[in-house]
Amino acid sequence: MCTMHQIDTQKSEAFAENLIGMMNHGALSLLTSIGHRTGLFDTLKDLPPSTSKQIADASGLNERYVREWLGGMTVGRIVNCHVNGSNGREPLFSLPAEHAAFLTRDAGADNIGIFTQYIAVLGSVEDRIVECFKKGGGVPYSEYKRFHEVMAEDSGQTVMSSLVDTILPLAPGIIDKLKAGIEVLDIGCGRGRALNLLAVTYPKSRFTGYDLSEEAIDYARENAKHNNASNVRFEARDLTTFNDDAPERHYDFITSFDAIHDQARPDRVLAGIYKALKDDGVYLMQDIAGSSNVTENLDHPIAPFLYTASTMHCMTVSLAYGGLGLGTMWGKEKALEMLDAAGFKNVDVKQLDHDFQNYYYIVRKS
Ligand SMILES: C[S@@+](CC[C@H](N)C(=O)[O-])C[C@H]1O[C@@H](n2cnc3c(N)ncnc32)[C@H](O)[C@@H]1O
Structure with missing residues (x-):
């Protein structure tokens, strides 16, 4: 019937x-x-x-x-x-x-036109994504032709516009240390704009940027050359085994801007960051604002965009390398759980007025 x-x-x-x-x-x-x-x-x-x-x-x-x-x-x-x-x-x-x-x-940090570029960037790999729905696997970073260009424009809005005045003060005392001269590492630095800005602003400190993408690293190096900045170095490097490769207690300040959730092995990267940080060092992690529980994201202003970006990029690039595929919306709960598992016992989470898209985790060993 x-x-x-x-x-x-x-x-x-x-x-x-x-x-x-x-x-x-x-x-x-x-x-x-x-x-x-x-x-x-x-x-x-x-x-x-x-x-x-x-x-x-x-x-x-x-x-x-x-x-x-x-x-x-x-x-x-x-x-x-x-x-x-x-x-x-x-x-x-x-x-x-x-x-x-x-x-x-001219709109500077308010230019939303920049973010609309992601729709075409994501659409350009739709055929590959449909294949993944049928067979699993992922799409590697190298398939997204304009990703690093658009990402650098994106972080120009959220990071560059406020790095020195608003973001650094989230870690009390870090500006004085940067002025005096410390060792700084940026994880998944992309085109290196944030690190190049810091290198020029704080000439007594030494800066290192790692990223998987040769293209992004070449761009970052060119920029450093253009700025005559000899206190910054960039290296194309896969951080999948950073837990093993990281130097022990070497860095005073480690940053990652929107670069943990799409790593193949974010767990190992965080463990490597813990290992590489000095005992009194600070790790500043900017990552996507959201909850690990989907129903708590219903009123998030750009949740549909972020789940789309996740399905068609962030989760997918991680899965392409056999990774965990956390996804863009891994959320604060999961982030805190993973920071704790990496060894970090002191985590403060902030949001900034100019950047509703991200949380800023100020992380210490104890
Ligand atoms: C969302 S982008 C952020 C880039 C940059 N921090 C910014 O804000 O413009 C994430 C970065 O992580 C890098 N990445 C992803 N997987 C990686 C891996 N296994 N090893 C090193 N870098 C990786 C990507 O190449 C990309 O540049």
Whole structure:
């Protein structure tokens, strides 16, 4: 006998509307990413209401593409269209100042355009991810063509903009020690922007950055050369066995910026950090804010984005190397459990106003 389920049509229609909104916003994220990459938002910010030809000329881009993009930006309510074109006059477009405040390079740490780039970065490996759903395994870091470039822009927002003024003071006394001269290590340093900034700011200290990616390390070294910073060194290195390879009690200050949860073996990396830290040293771990319990993430402002990033990158790169696959949303509970298992008995967790995406763990041995 077949049972008919009663459907609440209002609920069902509201859900369908939600799905359509989701599809529109996903599509707009791609156009927003293009607006950021091509500099179109930066150009629009400085122009009076202009035709697509004027905007294309001012940005040095192809008019046909710019016109179509402006269509999407207009119906997406990101750009204003002042003349609708029906009376034979060409449409004029402008970017409201309130929108420019979150979409242009001048917006600094508020530029959300940077983060929309992840949608295309993740989409570029969709075929590989679908294979993983069927066969398991993962997708290695090297398959994500623009990852390190976008990640460096991302941490430019969350780390670089506030490193010296806001993040370092989370570890009381560390600035004085950096000024006097100490040994510092950055784990999973990526393109090394944070470490290069510290090396220039604190010339008496010595800085080391490790990352798996040769490409990211080459970029970091070039930057150090450009800054004439001889107190920083970068090494392409797989930290999977850092628990064995780490030098004992060598570093006064160890940092990791968004770089533990996607390690193949975060447990071994944390054990290595414990081993490499001097007894009175400090480990500053910035990692994704969230709970290990999914239902506690329902009101998290970007949880859907973070679970997507996890499925299509963070969990997956770890699994590609036979790792634990913790995922982006490993959460505070799991992080504290793993820090404790690595030996750390003194952990303070903070959040900063400019960075709702991350927790800052200030970690000591005792
Ligand atoms: C999310 S990114 C963060 C990069 C950088 N800290 C930043 O904030 O821009 C994580 C970094 O960890 C590095 N990584 C992942 N697995 C690694 C491993 N097994 N050994 C060393 N580095 C690794 C990646 O190459 C990547 O640069």
